[in-house]
Amino acid sequence: MAEQSEENEKSEDPTQKRLDEALERGDVAKSQEVSTWFVLAGGTLMLMAFANSMGSTLKGTLAGLIANAHQIPTDGRGLLRLSSNIGVEVIAAVAIPILLVALFAIAGNVIQHRLVWSTESLKPKFSKISPAAGLKRLFSKIALLNFVKGILKIALLGTVMAMLLWPERSRLDTLVTLDVAAILPFTSIFALKMLGFVVVILAFIAAGDFFFQYRQWYEKQKMSLREIKEEFKQSEGDPMIKARIRRIRETRMRKRMMAAVPDASVVIMNPTHYAVALKYERGDNAPVCVAKGLDAIALKIREVAEAHDVPVVENPPLARALHATVEIDQEIPAEHYRAVAEVIGFVMRLRKGLRN
Incomplete structure (x- = not known):
């Protein structure tokens, strides 16, 4: 009272x-x-x-x-x-x-x-x-x-x-x-x-x-x-409503990310904490990040990738660096071109060997 x-x-x-x-x-x-x-x-x-x-x-x-x-x-x-x-x-x-x-x-x-x-x-x-x-x-x-x-x-x-x-x-x-x-x-x-x-x-x-x-x-x-x-x-919005809108946006973004993982070229991981899914096609300027996440989301990305035969490469330093510097639907920064190129080259050689 x-x-x-x-x-x-x-x-x-x-x-x-x-x-x-x-x-x-x-x-x-x-x-x-x-x-x-x-x-x-x-x-x-x-x-x-x-x-x-x-x-x-x-x-x-x-x-x-x-x-x-x-x-x-x-x-x-x-x-x-x-x-x-x-x-x-x-x-x-x-x-x-x-x-x-x-x-x-x-x-x-x-x-x-x-x-x-x-x-x-x-x-x-x-x-x-x-x-x-x-x-x-x-x-x-x-x-x-x-x-x-x-x-x-x-x-x-x-x-x-x-x-x-x-x-x-x-x-x-x-x-x-x-x-x-x-x-x-x-x-x-x-x-x-x-x-x-x-x-x-x-x-x-x-x-x-x-x-x-x-x-x-x-x-x-x-x-x-x-x-x-x-x-x-009234002026800034109800904090509860804003939090709910934020959760809805995060859920939609997560669903969109998971839907894009099957089309990824490779998933680079730090075994359990970081995951970054990249997509690269011939003619692109650089690989594009289609999904990324931490902890539970990272494990979910790995699960979806393995279910659709998307190669998963464990490279902790590169996974952490990409997660910190690239956003979804953006090309990777130039300083990571060489490291990512080596990973994608390795994946492409691996797939070629499997087909032969």
Whole structure:
């Protein structure tokens, strides 16, 4: 029981296959804080770069509207045309900044993981509508950590905002007495200053949250010893099946060898341990090995050879050398030509003498 418990405990690092499968399902390490930071940083940069141009464009549009208010037709068609023109000018003024902020939002996701195209999250699941599962998620450890993280983030940002506003409290009191044209430069500069501090603070929060989320995701992907064994069987093949296939191949090869022994020209043996059957016909470049084996297979080759009147020559050094250097259906190496030629010559002379 203890061994089974250890095998089922998810204590092993996930394999690359497991991580790839998680990515295909859309299960990736993702921090919402990183995405938020990219949107906020992009928005701040857009304000710094395009605030003046957007303000000038919208100011000119509204100034012209106010200056020519008495000439604007008040019928339905005229108001529709006016609304359309104002909408086009407003969209033209803010289109590029909004597009760039959208690109920053996409970058906030891409930088955390490569693009994922998965429909897994769209599939209906009972756990998504189950009240019990919802309560479990609501009061889970992750939910509690996210709540604490939110409180700390609000407290930290609130403290920084208070530290920025406190030195300016005397100037803020006098803003109500100033003209609008004098208020706008101060508020724009101060707002960008606050946004800059918020972006810097959220950068540290986003970095810490990403590493936390990645660690949580990685822990969730961990595997038990049993899962690793099952994955190995699926990817590499069941060892029992592989052994059976290997035995089948060996059996087929042995049958093919034994079927080729009766056609061999000679069998060279080391009496009981090695046997190599060679076939040579006139016109061949060199003798070809048609069968070879050790111990029991060697004795079987000898038995088949003797049953079909194939000459058996005992030459232990040559038998061992041929067994080590030549494969079945291959010609013998050149360094053994002379020794094998002597054996085959002896066999041919022997057969010729028997016929005479």
